[in-house]
Amino acid sequence: MYILKLKTGFSAAHQLTNAYDEKCNASIHGHNWKVLVEIKTEKLINNMVIDFKKIKEIIDELDHKNLNEVLDFEPTAELIAKYIYDKLVDFLLKNKKIEIIVTVWEADNASITYFE
Numbered sequence: 590m591y592i593l594k595l596k597t598g599f600s601a602a603h604q605l606t607n608a609y610d611e612k613c614n615a616s617i618h619g620h621n622w623k624v625l626v627e628i629k630t631e632k633l634i635n636n637m638v639i640d641f642k643k644i645k646e647i648i649d650e651l652d653h654k655n656l657n658e659v660l661d662f663e664p665t666a667e668l669i670a671k672y673i674y675d676k677l678v679d680f681l682l683k684n685k686k687i688e689i690i691v692t693v694w695e696a697d698n699a700s701i702t703y704f705e
């Protein structure tokens with residue numbers, strides 16, 4: 590079994606319409622989002638789990654963006670984690686025996702983990 594872990598991040602703004610957290614409210618504001626991608630697999634493709642660069646590419650698409658403009662859903666940390674997960678699933682579809690776990694930190698002490 591192999592476990593890939595990539596820690597990276599991106600800086601981006603968002604605005605939430607249904608915010609119930611006073612600090613993360615309806616005003617547009619930015620975060621330095623941190624992301625941890627973990628991929629577990631027994632089977633390698635081209636002797637790799639996945640090229641680290643491919644994961645970076647998916648996440649770099651969000652860097653220095655207004656997430657409300659580039660994503661077609663409300664950009665909560667929850668849905669951003671699922672978005673990155675889904676992009677990785679699309680790419681890794683040919684490898685059925687994989688487990689993907691994506692954690693997104695909106696702040697140092699606040700994270701969301703998504704997996705299926």
Ligand SMILES: [Zn+2]
Nearest residue numbers: 603613618620
């Ligand atoms: Zn926020």
